[in-house]
Structures are given as C-alpha cells and as structure tokens.
Amino acid sequence: MFKKLSNLVIFMKKSHHHHRKADKILSNHLLISSLSSKSHNEEYKNHDQRIKLYVDELFKRKLLPSRNVQYKSMNELQQRVATILERFDYGMYKNNLNNDEFDQYESTREKFHLKSEEIFEILSTQNDDDDRLLKYFINNRCQLYEKFLRRLNRSQIRQRRKQDQHADDGDDNLRSGIWSDQNELAYGLWHNCLFTKMKRSSLSHLYDRRLTSQAMYCPSTPRVLIDLDYAMDQDFFHTRKILNDVRNLLAVNKYHHINPFRIEFVRSSHHGLKNSRFDKIVHTFMSWWNDPKQYQYTIHHVAKPVNVLESDEKLIYFTPNAKIPLTMSELLDERNIFAIPCHNSRSLRDPVFNRINRLQYQKSSSQRIMVRRLPTTEHIVWNKFHGVISWSLFLTILHDIRHNQHDDWNSVFKRYLLENELIKSDDELSREMQNRQQIQIKREKQIVDFKRSINVK
Known part of the structure; x- marks a missing residue:
C-alpha cells in the first residue's frame, strides 16, 4: 500500500498494461503528482523491490501460473x-x-497486504476474471x-472512561489506603505504585499487574489490606x-507463617454496578471467597x-536491581513508608538475594547501602550460609533496623537467622563437616x- 497519490501515478506510468480506471485517474491527477516533493528515483527503486519480492516469493513457494496462462x-x-x-x-x-491508523499494529498491518497466494490466483486466471478477483x-x-x-473505537472509549474515572479532580482520585486501629496510616500489602496518584493512562507503563508484588510492615499487629477497586x-x-495472586497470598499467609497477617479487603461502594461483575468473576475463579473464616x-x-499519605510522608520501594542507594537516615525516618516485595519463588533458579552491604564498613561514606532484592519466602544466600527467610520474619528484621539506631543489617540478620535456625x-x-567426613x-x-x-571367595 502506498500513502500518497504521487506514488500511484508514477507506478501507473511505468506499467505497460494500464487498467481503464487507472488511466482515468492518471489523466485527472497529473497536476497533483507534479507537485510531489519526494524523490522519484527512490520511489521507482522501492516499487521495483516490492515487485521483485513478490516474484521471488512466487518462485520460492512454487506458486507458478497454470499451463493455460x-x-x-x-x-x-x-x-x-x-x-x-x-x-x-x-x-x-x-x-x-x-x-x-494501523501502521503501529504489525499483525493488523500484515492482513491488509496482498498475499502471494492471491496474486497467484489472479495470474492463473484469464483477464476477464481480474476485476472480479481484485474486487x-x-x-x-x-x-x-x-x-x-x-475494535479500535471500543478500546479508545474504554480507555477514555478509565481516564475519566481516575481524572485529577481533587480528593476523588485518591485510592483506598491502609489504616491502623488508631486511624493512622499503617503498612500492608499494596500494589506497585497503586497509591501514587498518577493518571490511569500511564499506570500500565510503570508497574506490572500483581497485587502480591509489594508488601509493607505494620509494627504492632501485621495487617494487610488489599484494594479490590483496582481489580474491578x-x-x-x-x-x-490479580485474583489468582490474591488466592496464593491467602494460602501462603495461612500455611507458611507462624503468625499470619490479618487479611482485609477494601471495596468502594461508588463503583455501583461493577460490584456484581466483580462478584461473578470472584465466585468463578476463587473458592476461598465463600469461606472467610x-x-x-x-x-x-x-x-x-481513602487518602493514602499525609503531606510529610513518603513511600520508598525496595525493588529488584535497584541502583539508587538508600541512606541510614532514610531507614530511620518515621515519615518514610517502605514497600517490600512479596515474592513467592517456585524455582531455585530465580535470582538469589544479594545481601545488603555491611553498614559497619561504610560509616565513612554516610552509611549508604545499596538495596537489591530483599528476601521474603524465596531462597536466599547470606554469607556462606543458605536458608529460607519467611515474610513475617523479614518484616521483624526491618522493624529492628528502622527503630534501633545501634543495629546494623549484618548483626540483625545474624541474630534472627541464628535464633530461628x-x-x-x-x-x-x-x-557437620567432620560428621560428613567420618x-x-x-x-x-x-x-x-x-x-x-x-x-577371597
């Protein structure tokens, strides 16, 4: 397909077998074609290459005309x-x-090209059938x-509706938050950047769609709140x-934690009729929904x-392969809320935990540490020892780091990991080595x- 009429006129000049309609268009638009600013040599070259590709494809796939043609x-x-x-x-x-309109959609663009099989059908017929096949x-x-x-209009309408729902119109664009029993902001399971007050159109480019990817710590009684409005x-x-990830979270929380978190769901009544749709999906895929106890x-x-953060509070995410150093002062700042990845590894081939640099050797450099991937229920390497650290245990370690200024990562990890064997x-x-040798x-x-x-025998 060619985007400009000048291309069409040049190609018609080159052909020795003009169609009657093509001749009429040629005579009516010669003036328009003369105003084209493109290089004609380049257009001739592209046209010749296109013809050569089709002919080579015909010979390669043995789509040659029949004997009568x-x-x-x-x-x-x-x-x-x-x-x-x-x-x-x-x-x-x-x-x-x-x-x-569809150049950016590769699969759709290919459907509009004339296929080699279709050219073969035209070549194999008499001239009288050309018009019928081409039409x-x-x-x-x-x-x-x-x-x-x-399909494109439906997609644009759906995207426009979502943008309108999350438009920046005061407090209405704030998502459900996580609050403690004292009506203060608490820590819990959050979606990636779900509460950063960004417009809906840019969300899909900034984070993946897993509810269980990030978790936060509640100092007193662990309490996890999941925002179901996002899933809806x-x-x-x-x-x-998302619901499958939530189901895995519930199972892990029940069977793999000594002290399970309190799992709570938040649903906003302003969604109206969407609740019935969501309930239908939940009942279809989630067996746990009917058994809260x-x-x-x-x-x-x-x-x-619900409003998420106070004006002086800030979220700090512990993300995989992070390159931005985190200072000890940021760890100890009560206004900072930290998000920890909740990663349930099913394979030991997943990247192992890169232990945070020893703070006692970095006091001269303002006690800066590099956050890589913090462990949850995945396989980790700590010094020369191997072990698996649970989600709740790591949150306890993080709590000690935040609230005890004299503790460092090395000593806290060693203390808790040794105590829990x-x-x-x-x-x-x-x-053990001596026993193995014996x-x-x-x-x-x-x-x-x-x-x-x-x-002897």
Missing part, C-alpha cells in the same frame, strides 16, 4: 505483477483505507478495516490474574476512596571390605 519472459511476469499491485493499491486508495480481495480488506476501526477496573484477563479475612465497604554458626558447620570414610571402608570379601 504462460508468460514469455521474466520481464513480462514482473510487469503483470506490477499491474496487479497498482490496481490493488488504487482500489485501496479509492476506498479510503488509510494505513496510517473480492479489496472488499475483504474493507471488511477487515471496518472491524479494526470498531481491569479487563477480565487481568482481573483473573478458613482464610481469616474480612471485607470493608467504604463510601469513597535458618543458618548455622561456624562451630555447627565445622561439626561418614564418607566409613562408606569407603565398607566398599573396600566388600571388594576384599568378593576376591
């Missing part, structure tokens, strides 16, 4: 293909099929174009993904979205004795 030379075949392409391009232009192929593109526009704003596929969760209905001291490791020596001796007994 023969071409005397390769030049004649190329001229015939050029005529077909020009007439097809003219038909697309006449029907106002502007490819600028059929062009009408097919018109139908595809209408479907594309309808997504399409069916993403809503199902088993998974220990409650549902809160609020009249409007997640790692072993040097003495324990040396004893067992190995004993096995080798048994093998030698067995071989000797065989030789």
